[in-house]
Amino acid sequence: MKKKVTLKQMARELDVSISTVSKALRNSKEISEDTRDKVQAFAKLYNYRPNNIALSLKNRKTKTIGIIIPEIVHHFFSKVIRGIELVANKRGYNVIVGLSNESFDKEVINMEMLANGSIDGFILSISKETLQQQDYHHFNETISQGMPIVMFDRVVNEINCDKVIVDDILGSKKAVNKLIETGCKNIAIITTKDYVSVGRLRTQGYLEALEEHKRIPESRLILKVDDKLVSEDHLEVLETEIELLFEQNKDLDGIFAVNELYAIIAMKVARKHNKRIPEDIQVIGFTDGVLSKHATPSLTTVSQHGQKIGEKTAVLLIDKLENEDEEERYQTVIIETELIERESTK
Amino acid sequence: MKKKVTLKQMARELDVSISTVSKALRNSKEISEDTRDKVQAFAKLYNYRPNNIALSLKNRKTKTIGIIIPEIVHHFFSKVIRGIELVANKRGYNVIVGLSNESFDKEVINMEMLANGSIDGFILSISKETLQQQDYHHFNETISQGMPIVMFDRVVNEINCDKVIVDDILGSKKAVNKLIETGCKNIAIITTKDYVSVGRLRTQGYLEALEEHKRIPESRLILKVDDKLVSEDHLEVLETEIELLFEQNKDLDGIFAVNELYAIIAMKVARKHNKRIPEDIQVIGFTDGVLSKHATPSLTTVSQHGQKIGEKTAVLLIDKLENEDEEERYQTVIIETELIERESTK
DNA sequence: ATTCGTAACGAAAACGTTTTCGTGTTAACA
């Protein structure tokens, strides 16, 4: 077991001072060529690598980014992480991940755990519970301590920081427009309760699209699902609600779902009701995950480009970290959505 | 902007020494009740939190675990991460994630980046490229530096460390047995090239199951897909190969695929050939992901319990970290698979 | 012979902790 070698040990072996070793390794011209070569050879031999922790302490920078997300077993979030990791790595940063599991407390604890020196800045997406309680003190505190935050997807206006979001409204409008243009007369939306910002915005897009086509939104066609009743393991509730939607609206011929899962279940229910997709009823989802791509029929969907979102958040954060002098201007970047047409629409 | 307060600053304000502040906060009885209260009140007021980096340097422990995985946009791996994070957090550890993206170089670079003090130990799954090149020097080096490694899923015998794997062989046998028992006569396997250990083992399970039922494996029923030709974006190749399998084996009535995606595509091809599932042909996959659950028909699959794997790796690693004295015994834990029966089998 | 400049190196501080080992004060005791 060869323990890691330190400057001090090398200095002792070579019978020079620590400073000399350090300078020699960094090619300082204070050091003679002779000693420089000697030291560097020795360092290579013992495979010396500077200790990151010591460097972090000295520089007051960790070169590490903290990510807090509600959930990792999720196509969108993992794509975002991939994007973050990609640019972080390219720029010499590491990525440390904390999961809030949609809980306010875990979000707070995780952030406190990381904020005490472990990282240089945060990238996060707010947990549902936090959004519901509207308690954002932990964000404000970390920001006021000089630690930058970049939020994505689930953001909130009250906090002053950089944000990367998707054009939820426009994306939804694209989807609903597509349904309208291909002849749908009665388009339902399956969405979430309004405290989830993306749910609210996508609903808004749906409404706006209808209105722009002089159609009057009908509440019988709007299904707001309560997230708390629909965990991954209790999809029956969701399915029942969608069943109800179908039964109460026999004339249904278009569905816009604010996420992939809702759309898939909707297709399942449609099949049960002997409706052909896309001939009798068309379906569009949001978020381009594996389900959409590999479902049968494959699902037309609004892609949010998770990886691109991740890349952008990382760029924003690192830029901010490396230009501390910069003026305190915060930007909100919008990543354009794209309607990916597949078999579930005409 | 209230910067984080340090012991030194508090000491100056309170006109005592740094040591006194430190001791007062840790309730040392060297300190009088008066000063202790005074210091603690002050600390609470200024929301003092010890700096993690300084602690890490002092204790030579970071309380951080490094995870290196080939890919994060993947149901299995993200479930493992969730498991790791769960127990790590419970035991006061953080989790830092590096992605190898199936590349040998990135794996090496990422590990070197983290091994220099940033973390206390590794949890990893080997990249395909590394498995192919069979170059494991980076693992051996980190281990010989006293940094423990726990490997999962894609492991390799040559390395001496704790391992958590799935009973791939047994799991496959369960699947194939199920097919045999429900009447399949000609069971094909869709698997990977042999250098991917899990592919090899699952193929072995398939062969053993057949032999135990006195059946002779036929090479025409064994499709080994070259991973390099099948990225997420080039599924056509995969589909074509499976098409071929179907056309060359008209009598096909059972398929065992070593992952979810292969199984889903196989079902798609089966439908194209007008075979009913499960009446005409049954399909079983491996890895219980979101695709299996929500496919139509939903897919019978061998679940590997990714989260449980993650939890176990974390327990093994942290136990090792916290009992350094322990003898150098390495264990290989096998997490049992489970056959989850759904609609794609009888 | 004195001054100066420079090359080559070392000492020490700093980052923020914890902990060991003094040290001074006070009260108790002989």
Add this chain to the structure above:
DNA sequence: TGTTAACACGAAAACGTTTTCGTTACGAAT
């Protein structure tokens, strides 16, 4: 009055770096 013990606190080292600021020694210039 002198000794001792307890109490309350401070100084300093240590973790591993980097960097500033000396400090030598020596050759060149005056």
